[in-house]
Amino acid sequence: xxxxxxxxxxxxxxxxxxxxxxxxxxxxxxxxxxxxxxxxxxxxxxxxxxxxxxxxxxxxxxxxxxxxxxxxxxxxxxxxxxxxxxxxxxxxxxxxxxxxxxxxxxxxxxxxxxxxxxxxxxxxxxxxxxxxxxxxxxxxxxxxxxxxxxxxxxxxxxxxxxxxxxxxxxxxxxxxxxxxxxxxxxxxxxxxxxxxxxxxxxxxxxxxxxxxxxxxxxxxxxxxxxxxxxxxxxxxxxxxxxxxxxxxxxxxxxxxxxxxxxxxxxxxxxxxxxxxxxxxxxxxxxxxxxxxxxxxxxxxxxxxxxxxxxxxxxxxxxxxxxxxxxxxxxxxx
Amino acid sequence: xxxxxxxxxxxxxxxxxxxxxxxxxxxxxxxxxxxxxxxxxxxxxxxxxxxxxxxxxxxxxxxxxxxxxxxxxxxxxxxxxxxxxxxxxxxxxxxxxxxxxxxxxxxxxxxxxxxxxxxxxxxxxxxxxxxxxxxxxxxxxxxxxxxxxxxxxxxxxxxxxxxxxxxxxxxxxxxxxxxxxxxxxxxxxxxxxxxxxxxxxxxxxxxxxxxxxxxxxxxxxxxxxxxxxxxxxxxxxxxxxxxxxxxxxxxxxxxxxxxxxxxxxxxxxxxxxxxxxxxxxxxxxxxxxxxxxxxxxxxxxxxxxxxxxxxxxxxxxxxxxxxxxxxxxxxxx
Numbered sequence: 001x002x003x004x005x006x007x008x009x010x011x012x013x014x015x016x017x018x019x020x021x022x023x024x025x026x027x028x029x030x031x032x033x034x035x036x037x038x039x040x041x042x043x044x045x046x047x048x049x050x051x052x053x054x055x056x057x058x059x060x061x062x063x064x065x066x067x068x069x070x071x072x073x074x075x076x077x078x079x080x081x082x083x084x085x086x087x088x089x090x091x092x093x094x095x096x097x098x099x100x101x102x103x104x105x106x107x108x109x110x111x112x113x114x115x116x117x118x119x120x121x122x123x124x125x126x127x128x129x130x131x132x133x134x135x136x137x138x139x140x141x142x143x144x145x146x147x148x149x150x151x152x153x154x155x156x157x158x159x160x161x162x163x164x165x166x167x168x169x170x171x172x173x174x175x176x177x178x179x180x181x182x183x184x185x186x187x188x189x190x191x192x193x194x195x196x197x198x199x200x201x202x203x204x205x206x207x208x209x210x211x212x213x214x215x216x217x218x219x220x221x222x223x224x225x226x227x228x229x230x231x232x233x234x235x236x237x238x239x240x241x242x243x244x245x246x247x248x249x250x251x252x253x254x255x256x257x258x259x260x261x262x263x264x265x266x267x268x269x270x271x272x273x274x275x276x277x278x279x280x281x282x283x284x285x286x287x288x289x290x291x292x293x294x295x296x297x298x299x300x301x302x303x304x305x306x307x308x309x310x311x312x313x314x315x316x317x318x319x320x321x322x323x324x325x326x327x328x329x330x331x332x333x
Numbered sequence: 334x335x336x337x338x339x340x341x342x343x344x345x346x347x348x349x350x351x352x353x354x355x356x357x358x359x360x361x362x363x364x365x366x367x368x369x370x371x372x373x374x375x376x377x378x379x380x381x382x383x384x385x386x387x388x389x390x391x392x393x394x395x396x397x398x399x400x401x402x403x404x405x406x407x408x409x410x411x412x413x414x415x416x417x418x419x420x421x422x423x424x425x426x427x428x429x430x431x432x433x434x435x436x437x438x439x440x441x442x443x444x445x446x447x448x449x450x451x452x453x454x455x456x457x458x459x460x461x462x463x464x465x466x467x468x469x470x471x472x473x474x475x476x477x478x479x480x481x482x483x484x485x486x487x488x489x490x491x492x493x494x495x496x497x498x499x500x501x502x503x504x505x506x507x508x509x510x511x512x513x514x515x516x517x518x519x520x521x522x523x524x525x526x527x528x529x530x531x532x533x534x535x536x537x538x539x540x541x542x543x544x545x546x547x548x549x550x551x552x553x554x555x556x557x558x559x560x561x562x563x564x565x566x567x568x569x570x571x572x573x574x575x576x577x578x579x580x581x582x583x584x585x586x587x588x589x590x591x592x593x594x595x596x597x598x599x600x601x602x603x604x605x606x607x608x609x610x611x612x613x614x615x616x617x618x619x620x621x622x623x624x625x626x627x628x629x630x631x632x633x634x635x636x637x638x639x640x641x642x643x644x645x646x647x648x649x650x651x652x653x654x655x656x657x658x659x660x661x662x663x664x665x666x
Contacts, residue, residue: 122425123488153456
């Protein structure tokens with residue numbers, strides 16, 4: 001590791017270490033999002049794919065495969081696959097959430113229309129499907145099929161669970177796996193599978209991705225209620241205004257008095273929000289230790305991710321993945 | 334064949350002949366559309382799946398497999414797969430077209446919301462993906478991945494091509510393959526593949542499904558401009574009012590005078606439709622022989638489908654598939 005690398009964020013170190021592979025992933029992505037007859041497809045996709053997303057999921061796949069000694073060509077296909085799946089879910093999410101901005105730019109549904117977002121999302125799913133079939137690995141296909149079902153089920157579950165005060169931490173975990181962790185864990189697991197890694201390493205890669213994704217999402221929930229330990233750019237209260245039952249709220253609702261429960265019912269279930277409600281909600285989160293509880297959960301998932309890595313070969317990439325698990329929770333720890 | 338069967342429509346004869354298999358398909362469909370945690374999924378899906386669709390696509394898969402001597406279990410999985418893909422595309426289509434009715438009932442996007450239609454569609458795609466992985470056949474996965482890409486590309490193409498007077502018959506065919514024929518041809522082809530049929534039979538099954546699907550769609554276009562040779566229930570002029578460039582219109586535009594072209598530009602491209610325009614459009618279709626031309630195309634595709642069947646084993650199901658190709662064009666011939 002160069003001196004430069006030691007002061008870089010773990011994600012940037014992964015990017016630097018895997019720059020050659022990642023360039024091949026980008027070439028493949030551009031090649032496969034082309035469509036001879038439907039120019040709308042590369043227009044919409046490029047808007048999102050070229051918008052400077054962090055490419056975290058493909059990096060996880062590449063890192064897992066390389067760490068397990070893979071030197072074939074198909075980790076590139078799988079990295080492109082997970083990025084296509086991710087992009088397709090973003091397109092559909094923006095339609096579902098009626099979002100106006102993504103990565104600081106207007107969303108595709110705003111620039112074009114909902115139709116284009118739905119259909120181009122479907123196109124990317126089908127392209128990702130073709131890419132994974134090219135690897136010729138039925139086990140990879142099985143993992144990605146199951147991840148796709150978990151993602152889709154989690155998204156539907158979120159539709160009904162997000163504003164239902166009966167949502168408990170078990171359901172929360174299912175939603176979070178659907179939203180984030182299932183694609184993280186599939187990304188790392190298929191990297192190990194394509195490399196022919198031993199079973200205990202494949203399991204460890206799954207566990208790492210799953211725990212990292214959950215930690216990532218809990219931190220996102222915390223930041224939305226101002227849980228950062230340093231200044232960040234994020235607006236406080238977006239989830240509250242969108243009436244989302246995130247982990248801190250679920251913890252506070254579990255300990256709520258009758259009066260507090262009536263408050264949550266009004267602001268989350270009924271969506272009747274008034275001046276001062278956000279501040280009152282944050283008071284309730286503090287009163288019941290909900291922020292500290294969620295923070296402890298995030299740190300526990302991060303530690304679980306790092307522990308899993310001990311089953312994997314000693315490798316510079318393993319250190320970076322471990323540092324990444326620290327980095328994900330750094331803003332709240 | 335019983336005496337009863339000779340007076341039944343070919344589709345009903347297929348259903349009767351394959352009733353045992355089809356019952357297993359229905360059991361599998363109900364089992365796989367269940368979701369323990371997201372009850373919205375079976376609600377939305379049942380609304381569509383149980384609504385008495387004709388189940389034509391799964392029947393094609395079962396017929397192809399049985400005709401080629403298959404006696405394993407996986408034709409049932411593949412039949413459920415194509416029905417799930419079909420249902421998922423209907424859910425997304427209704428969002429894209431802002432439809433209010435499907436199979437005589439309110440659409441899911443109207444009963445629930447667009448979000449549910451998008452996400453439950455995604456869920457069904459992922460479930461279909463799991464079902465096909467269970468067959469363990471990479472070739473089947475390859476065929477269905479390619480069909481999915483053709484379907485999605487055709488749908489996007491239709492967004493831009495449907496109201497563009499430059500759309501020619503080549504582009505029309507691509508859109509029709511995406512809308513209809515790609516899933517028909519994949520349905521028949523995978524039936525042959527899972528049965529281990531010889532290559533020439535697999536090719537013949539693809540050709541049959543492709544040609545049948547194209548004939549089916551051209552007939553649909555004709556009926557919309559009153560091309561039926563007997564009375565049918567369908568409203569005339571829906572495609573016209575929705576400004577769709579269907580085959581008869583494409584043929585009439587290709588032969589249009591400058592004045593006629595201005596008319597088509599106004600009513601299709603600009604959507605400025607007035608009293609009497611539908612009647613004038615139908616006059617132009619008649620003037621340029623566009624209805625006769627499209628009718629001849631439908632009959633040619635139907636004949637092509639029947640010809641392909643000659644490569645397949647002599648079998649009662651082969652006769653039914655041949656009769657089905659006749660039946661599809663019977664209303665316009």
